[in-house]
Amino acid sequence: MxxxxxxxxxxxxxxxxxxxxxxxxxxxxxxxxxxxxxxxxxxxxxxxxxxxxxxxxxxxxxxxxxxxxxxxxxxxxxxxEVPTLAIEYVYIENNTSIIQDEVLAHRLGLIPLKANPDYLRWFKKDDPDIEPTDYDTVVLHLSAKCTANPSSTPGTTDPKVLYNNANVYASAIKFEPQGRQAEWFPDGITAANPDILIAKLRPGQEIDLTMHCILGIGQDHAKFSPVAxxxxxxxxxxxxxGPPMTGQLAQKFKSCFPEGVIAINSKGEAYVKDARKDTVSREVLRHSEFEGxxxxxxxxxxxxxNVESTGAMTPDEIFIKSVQLLKRKCQILRKFDLRT
Missing domain, CATH: 3.30.1360.10 (RNA polymerase, RBP11-like subunit)
Incomplete structure (x- = not known):
């Protein structure tokens, strides 16, 4: 009881x-x-x-x-609050594409990067006297130039066949390790999704730029958030x-819920098969025959x-880091005497 x-x-x-x-x-x-x-x-x-x-x-x-x-x-x-690595500074050497520099930099900043942030320190970007080091800054490079493809099939209209580097994807971003970063990131640092389209080029157009990546949190900018x-x-x-629902009543009761929530057993009686699939639409409460x-x-x-990752890290890693951060907050709070 x-x-x-x-x-x-x-x-x-x-x-x-x-x-x-x-x-x-x-x-x-x-x-x-x-x-x-x-x-x-x-x-x-x-x-x-x-x-x-x-x-x-x-x-x-x-x-x-x-x-x-x-x-x-x-x-x-x-x-x-879970820190990740993202592009913060873009140094453009050459950009003759139709995308403006600031728009291109913004698109690059939103590309999730697959890298373990635990090896890096926080970069004090608000201090003008601080120089970037291999401990707090990751360097990436992007270079792409569109040229005509002399071996293209006559009559074709597909830009991917007519030109080389007609589309510039995130896979073109290259990691340039500094200091001990080759040791810290043996698998390199790449875009979480290499098929993200950055720009479309035509013969004579070129993109050449360098990117600096730092640690950040979603509280500062959405590009640092590890979850979609x-x-x-x-x-x-x-x-x-009350008594079991059978026959047409059971069928109607079943139709009031999403597929898989209610089922009919061998006796023709309605029973709850999987309540977690229910969206709680309250449809069943609209019908007088089900009152009470x-x-x-x-x-x-x-x-x-439900956690969906941007690809920067796996969902289980994100949750574990959230637990560690909450534990750290509690440890800090315990240092203070709340009675004062």
Whole structure:
């Protein structure tokens, strides 16, 4: 009985025209006679991480048993505070393309770079007396010149066949190691996506420039953010109340939810197959025949995360770094006596 009460307290109610039980109540003094003080052993027992999908560019995982404030802290840190390497300064020697210098520099700055930022220090760009070094600055070079292709097939109109270097892609960016950088970055530093189109050239047009890359965070500029998106949602809950739904009623009930949420068993009864696929559209609450037969909600301490990387680093690396940064913030806070 206690378990059922606890489960109801931890569930956000989704009704036809409102959302109920939105505030968390698991803190001392709210319920008479109950000790809701935070306990490390209880937290370890209840906290879980479940990974459902993980690739080099995207991941989906569940954080179970934490508060929304902690979950949101991870999301904000991943977006704005995990440092990455990006192009900050562009020194243009020659640009005879139709793209203006400042537009070209902006396009280059937004190209995600695949590099481990842990080997570099922060560059103090606000200090004019500081010179870049191999410890804080990475040098890249881009050189491309368009010429006519003498061996092109007569009559063809494809620019890629007619000309050499008709399209300049991110793969043309070359890493020029300085100092010990060849040792720190044995695989080099390249664009996360080599097929990003930088410019289109025609015979006689040329681009020749040098780029300096430094560490930064998304809080300063979006080009430093390692994620394309980082979001979470609460786990949906669906409870079927009363006798089993069968026949046409079961089919209609199933059609009120996205594909894969509700299924029909061998007895012809509707049951919840996978509630996490539900988008909580409340469509089922529009029909009078389901009034009092279904209860929708969301689990307050179960967060389904979706992280899409720009390619600068893998999603699991981004999340681990967000945990390390939050831990560092807590360590700094503990140095201060909050009672003063």
């Amino acid at each position: 206690v378990h059922n009460i606890s489960a109801q307290r931890n569930r956000v109610g989704i009704e036809h025209d409102r959302v109920t039980n939105v505030s968390s109540t698991d803190f001392p003094g709210y319920y008479p006679g109950e000790d809701q003080a935070w306990n490390i052993d209880k937290f370890k027992k209840n906290f879980k991480i479940q990974i459902s999908n993980l690739t080099d560019l995207s991941s989906s995982f569940d954080l179970i048993g934490i508060d929304a404030s902690i979950s949101n802290a991870f999301r904000r840190i991943m977006i704005a 998106t980082a979001s979470y949602r609460l786990l949906p809950t669906i409870d079927i109340i 037969r279904v209860k929708l909600g969301r689990q307050r301490d179960h967060f389904i995360f």
